[in-house]
Amino acid sequence: MTRRAAFLDLNGTLVMPIKVESLSELTLIAGADEAIARLSRAGFVCPVVTIQSRIAKGIFSDKDFRAWFRVFTAQMGSRGAHIVGPYVCPHRFNEWCGCKKPATYLYELAAREYEIDLHRSFVIGDSASDVGAAYGFKGRGCLVRTGWSLDEREVTRAQHYGPFIANSLSDAVDWVLSQPDPTG
Numbered sequence: 442m443t444r445r446a447a448f449l450d451l452n453g454t455l456v457m458p459i460k461v462e463s464l465s466e467l468t469l470i471a472g473a474d475e476a477i478a479r480l481s482r483a484g485f486v487c488p489v490v491t492i493q494s495r496i497a498k499g500i501f502s503d504k505d506f507r508a509w510f511r512v513f514t515a516q517m518g519s520r521g522a523h524i525v526g527p528y529v530c531p532h533r534f535n536e537w538c539g540c541k542k543p544a545t546y547l548y549e550l551a552a553r554e555y556e557i558d559l560h561r562s563f564v565i566g567d568s569a570s571d572v573g574a575a576y577g578f579k580g581r582g583c584l585v586r587t588g589w590s591l592d593e594r595e596v597t598r599a600q601h602y603g604p605f606i607a608n609s610l611s612d613a614v615d616w617v618l619s620q621p622d623p624t625g
Contacts, residue, residue: 443558447480447617448548449524450566451491453588454610464501464509470587476614477522483618488551489526490574492541496531503531525555543573561623565613569598576602581620583613
């Protein structure tokens, strides 16, 4: 049997700020742990899919980012918020690659590793590229009005993909949990 997932963006959705000069600047957005814990209790796999262009820029290394993420995962897990990954695009925004959102490669990779049914799954993020990925794999997207989407232009770009728009991660999780499973 395949599982449902709530794919999560990192910067601007789970942690702030969006752009950092050091990984030590990243702090959990208030309530994010409780929201993810609710998804975990409901049986959702919660892969984190993130663009970390600071790796390509040499601000921090992939190894350092993954070490930070292991600590973050343990902290979240101790609060009942079980996340997996990270699934990382380390490239610059203006550099072509096959893994940058809204491309579905990283989501498909997580789906294979965790036996996820993409069509029954969700993406929660703060950018048009996040919800665009959900549209691309025929899942459902939820734009959270944090991070990038505090700018109305980002909301306008995201509307093409028909996402649900939530004011907070908690509201996004409420919406995800209210959606019927299409396989019933």
